[in-house]
Amino acid sequence: MAELSNQLMAAAVLAYLIAMVCYAGEYAFGKRSRIGRAAIRPVEAKQLVGAGATVPADTVPADAVPPVVVETSETPAGRDRGELVGRIAVGVNVLAVLLHLGGLVTRGVAADRMPWGNMYEYILSTTFIASAVWIGVVLARPAVRHLGLFASLALVVMLGAATMIAYTPVGPLVPALNSYWFIIHVSTIIIGSGIFLIGAVPAAMFLIRNGYDEGKRKFPYTLGKHVPAAVTLERLTFRLHAFAFPLFTFGALIAGPIWAEASWGRYWGWDPKEVWAFISWVVYAGYLHARATPSVKRTVATWIALLGFVTMLMNLFGVNLFFEGLHSYANAG
């Protein structure tokens, strides 16, 4: 079973790679595809409220009307190849997620417990959530499909890193982890972190697209040419983060302390893992604040979200490798 899990994970990584290549293919077809065209359609800066209109108290938010990506009815005669490759990419991506899920499930069966007992399994689960959420987003809103290249790239890198530096053979749980709070605490953190992780993709692409829109034409900004419109990206970023934040809050700042109280006698002890969860939480709270403050630019707010991503990586990889703490499941290898 453990062997099967490893094989499924290898297959999943391979499938992510193929999906990535397909996404890249569609990307290369650029604006010939429908998505590509939608992406570069300039956002209509609609004049929402005319002068003299007596809108009470406050102004209408400039993006109150979502920049709906209009599905143009006619695709040019002759199959739109970019479109086709894009659809294949999503298909392969779905397959990759299923393989990933299979890898997790077989791992859990092999160990006869939830597959969250050590750092390797933890990263596997978090990336699975990230990946599943990404598929959910892309199925619900095909307009953001161009992000797939970057989403699958991020997943491949993280899975590769997990396999290389954190691989751990299947083993049982230490009794300290044997508690239903273990399931509640870890599962909510994994879901929250997974969504935060994938949220960094639209965040980064928003910054790139925004730079492109401002006329920057140097390397990273050229990537912005075919991704969805900046407003779409920014809103997607916010919604993912706003969804993940309460989950993470619950997992890290409520369930975690409850369990720590029962197991170690104190609900909060500034163990390195706790410190970094706190830091991530404060940074993401900063992001939500910044975004709610009209005088703070959206780009600044989004940089804060990316900073949050860095702190999450620190929590996933760094804390486990550099520091020694009470979180025994954090031990690498």
Added chain:
Amino acid sequence: MTVVEQRPAAPAAPPPRRTNRLWALLRNSWRQLTSMRTALVLLFLLAIAAIPGSIFPQRAVNAERVTQYYQAHPDLAPWLERLGGFEVYASPWFASIYLLLFTSLIGCVVPRLLDHVRALRMAPPEAPKRLERLPEHAEPFPRAGEPAEVAASVARDLRRRRWRTKVREAEDGSWTVSAEKGHLKESGNLLFHFALLAVLIGVGFGHWYGWHANRLLVGGNASGFCNTLTQYDDSTLGPRVQPADLPNFCLKLTDFDATFQSTGQPKTFLATVQVTQDGGPAETRKFTVNDPLRLGDANVYLLGHGYAPVLKYTDRFGVSQTKVVPFLPIDAMQTSEGVAQFPDVNIDPKTDKRDSTLQMGFEGRYLPTAPTDGRATSAFPAEDNPMLYLTAYRGDLGLDVGTPGSVYSLDQGQLASGELKNVSGTRPHALKLGGTWTLDDGTKLEFVGTRPFATLSVRHDPTQGLVLAGAVLGLIGLMLSLGGHRRRVWFRARRNTDLTGSSASSGGTLLAAGGLPRTDYPGFPDEFKAVVKAAEEGTP
């Protein structure tokens, strides 16, 4: 995006007067402090300030590591100490950041609470003149009935959908319905921020009024302890706790059960204790890892366990003494190290004088399961093949000097000075369970057996409940806040004066509608359509 409601600007300040300068400065600083930007900056400072605590060892987390750090970096450590690097979360600079943040928070949320209460009591505002300029609007449509009736009916319908509504008559005889929804967003936001305050207060009081202490408790009826400071190995009382405040209870470890997987990984631990509270009857309670023993004013947590060999020493005069000495585990297989010291032996019964050169000390390892290959590390954490490896020392143990020594190792000074000498050779002597070791001077050491011990942490945090309640309320507020949407819709009912038709005389009403989402809310267009559709159909 969220549009933060602008509070009306303060009325123009009176002409500046000298005496007002200080006041103005104070007021400006306060405004600065309570602005969202300052809150952002402080949040960042807090995040950055937390980092050193994960890099440098923290005394509150692991004091031993701090000592190690001192040894490894003798130059750097004193400096770090001065900067609070080993006690980051209790340092003045860390405290100053969160106190500023929370001052800012109070200054921010109290006025917002007042505003919000005011907003809750105010009727939804009058409709804008031109509904068709709102982001959502509907072409005017006819409905039967007088404008006043139609307006009332629309309002009734909206109220049923839990909108707050207000019907007004305009000067030109038309009627407007103003409706508003989503105040829960701001309520949730305020709840969240106030809950943060509650958490901080709870944490602070917990620190002042809480206490904790540790104790290694050997199993068996002879060795219990009571909840007084002198009976603990170490303890920390909050600044507002007196030793006499500790609740009155006594504990005895009657049984300790550990089971292990074949790999040696622990499976279960179960401690059985006898508790007497306030001099009441003794009751038997069981607890384990993740499931502490909860007494009224204190909780007892099981942190670890180990074995305490029972050693019987018979001296030159045939007098024997028995000691139960806990050996501390040094690896996951319970290889343990410890020392047994017998200062009051070899006392000549005739003179009754103690000869300090004849005190005995034994130092070494205990292996619950000695491997067959003779290595000196345990192969399994349970006692399948117990074995002691000991070295004997004779001489002055150095226990009388007054400096409290460790009970887990011999006095290094005495060993170095030669006052305490190895009398059993370089190879430790192996002792099986029940075995007896005859030393060079004819005295004997018998390995009688072992007793389990448990390391316990006893703690009391009076505000734990408050902190938890704050955190849960905060989460609820957060979800309301992040999930809520403020939005408004208006209807204007006019007499239908469309003269091209024949309905002019029959009356009837022309109903126009507009809607304004006040926060980022992609679902608003659909909701608006549903509201308008309901108004078109009317409620029977």
